[in-house]
Amino acid sequence: MDSQNVAAEHGEEISSAGRTALVTGAGSGMGRAIALALSAEGWNVVVADLNIDAANSTVSAARASQGRAHAVQVDVRSRQSVHEMVEQTVATFGSLELGVNFAGITGAGTLVADTTEEHVRAIVDVNLLGVWHSMAEEVSAMLKAGNKGLIINAASAMALRAAPRSAAYAMAKAAIVHASRSTAVEYASNGIRVIAVAPGPVNTPMYQANTLEVQRKIAAGVPLGRPAESEEIARAVVWLASSEAAYMTGTVFTLDGGDSA
Numbered sequence: 001m002d003s004q005n006v007a008a009e010h011g012e013e014i015s016s017a018g019r020t021a022l023v024t025g026a027g028s029g030m031g032r033a034i035a036l037a038l039s040a041e042g043w044n045v046v047v048a049d050l051n052i053d054a055a056n057s058t059v060s061a062a063r064a065s066q067g068r069a070h071a072v073q074v075d076v077r078s079r080q081s082v083h084e085m086v087e088q089t090v091a092t093f094g095s096l097e098l099g100v101n102f103a104g105i106t107g108a109g110t111l112v113a114d115t116t117e118e119h120v121r122a123i124v125d126v127n128l129l130g131v132w133h134s135m136a137e138e139v140s141a142m143l144k145a146g147n148k149g150l151i152i153n154a155a156s157a158m159a160l161r162a163a164p165r166s167a168a169y170a171m172a173k174a175a176i177v178h179a180s181r182s183t184a185v186e187y188a189s190n191g192i193r194v195i196a197v198a199p200g201p202v203n204t205p206m207y208q209a210n211t212l213e214v215q216r217k218i219a220a221g222v223p224l225g226r227p228a229e230s231e232e233i234a235r236a237v238v239w240l241a242s243s244e245a246a247y248m249t250g251t252v253f254t255l256d257g258g259d260s261a
């Protein structure tokens, strides 16, 4: 029996037809690539970002390829804003089957003793609480509708290995891994699955904000010798959202060129 039939037999299939994905951070980098890849696969896509112009640009690109996409402005630091984003998603497309929580900020910083409380709070507010709020509101909407669903959260290879000058960022990403695993266990019996994705360096605007010298150093530290392209992460997310991956939950999907090996 092929994987689609196995998943269908167990009622676990997530078909893209008429299904809705909500992608945060979809105005840029991986979130944008994921939104466009899901749209190309036939998903209805809500493109959510703090930067509404960037979100609108992703929506235009999706619609130019006959996709069904809708932009929503969200500040993932605010539970109320995230609640409204999920409400708008259901109001626009009628349901929510996939939450992809990729809004985030960079964490390159200082040694622990030199790191300000403001820096730590800023990282935790967006990268950890932002994912927490999104995941919690997405689960609530899925439960309310009686829907099975999948949530994919952006962790990082930095959650799995240590490096200097990034403790606050790595701490938030490691916490996302555990929050994802805990949530997966809590809601598995409701048919809601949760996966944390752990990319290594990815060639996005966040990565390009580093000087070229720093980018070269980062790339040299990756066993495959280069950062991933956003589209490589997006293809993996499309696969995770397919019936091929229907048995996967409560786990970390690492895609890092060997960075955390």
Ligand SMILES: NC(=O)c1ccc[n+]([C@@H]2O[C@H](COP(=O)([O-])OP(=O)(O)OC[C@H]3O[C@@H](n4cnc5c(N)ncnc54)[C@H](O)[C@@H]3O)[C@@H](O)[C@H]2O)c1
Pocket: 024, 025, 026, 027, 028, 029, 030, 031, 048, 049, 050, 051, 054, 074, 075, 076, 077, 102, 103, 104, 105, 106, 126, 127, 130, 154, 155, 156, 157, 198, 199, 200, 201, 202, 203, 204, 205, 206, 207
């Ligand atoms: N680029 C990398 O090397 C890398 C590696 C591993 C993990 N990650 C993680 O992947 C995710 C996406 O990273 P990226 O490189 O695509 O970043 P990016 O900077 O290209 O895109 C991030 C998007 O998040 C949005 N955003 C920021 N704060 C927000 C807020 N408060 N509310 C809503 N939206 C907000 C930004 O406007 C932006 O459009 C992040 O969680 C990041 O930590 C990145």
